[in-house]
Amino acid sequence: MIFQYPQHSHTRRHGPRGYVNYKSYKPWLRDEFDFRCVYCLWRERWYAAGEAAFSVEHLQSQAVAPQLVCEYENLVYACCRCNSIKTDAAAVLDPCRDAFGHHLVVLTDGRIHGLTPEGHELIRICKLDQPLLIESRRRLIELLQTLQESDSPRAARLREQYLRFPRNLPVLARCSPPGGNAQPEGIATSYYERARRAELPAVY
Numbered sequence: 001m002i003f004q005y006p007q008h009s010h011t012r013r014h015g016p017r018g019y020v021n022y023k024s025y026k027p028w029l030r031d032e033f034d035f036r037c038v039y040c041l042w043r044e045r046w047y048a049a050g051e052a053a054f055s056v057e058h059l060q061s062q063a064v065a066p067q068l069v070c071e072y073e074n075l076v077y078a079c080c081r082c083n084s085i086k087t088d089a090a091a092v093l094d095p096c097r098d099a100f101g102h103h104l105v106v107l108t109d110g111r112i113h114g115l116t117p118e119g120h121e122l123i124r125i126c127k128l129d130q131p132l133l134i135e136s137r138r139r140l141i142e143l144l145q146t147l148q149e150s151d152s153p154r155a156a157r158l159r160e161q162y163l164r165f166p167r168n169l170p171v172l173a174r175c176s177p178p179g180g181n182a183q184p185e186g187i188a189t190s191y192y193e194r195a196r197r198a199e200l201p202a203v204y
């Protein structure tokens with residue numbers, strides 16, 4: 001199921017420090033959060049604009065916690081839709097502290113349910129139950145299910161187009177955070193390096 005929220009809290013693999021513009025953290029966050037929005041699970045591949053449809057999202061908003069604007073641990077990856085809807089709302093859930101799968105579940109008909117008060121709150125804040133979003137989820141779930149059930153090689157190729165990693169994987173080894181990298185060992189686990197070692201699965 002493509003809209004499955006993680007059953008474990010996320011452990012950060014990267015630790016860049018010192019950028020004065022928070023947008024400079026974007027390549028790290030793309031890799032950190034698997035090229036998809038932590039809130040709605042929409043992937044870069046599903047937007048014509050790719051990564052341009054995504055933002056650096058502040059868990060504690062810039063207005064609430066200006067001292068955390070450029071702190072990597074306060075940043076996650078979100079699509080521009082969720083980022084703009086959430087605005088200055090306080091983050092109720094942090095994917096690095098809370099397993100979103102314990103709080104939210106998407107049904108095969110595209111609807112989303114809150115399993116806890118925090119889950120309900122996140123649905124409300126990010127409007128994850130907007131009819132158009134539910135409809136889009138349902139359409140995508142049905143399309144990918146139909147492609148999976150088909151014996152046609154074209155269907156298999158098309159499905160892979162939806163579920164593969166983006167072509168422009170960030171080369172984190174070439175990034176030089178001004179304040180250094182607290183987790184340099186994370187570079188080897190980045191998707192670009194894994195692709196170089198031919199370890200990347202065809203779909204995810």
Ligand SMILES: [Zn+2]
Nearest residue numbers: 037040079082
């Ligand atoms: Zn989103």
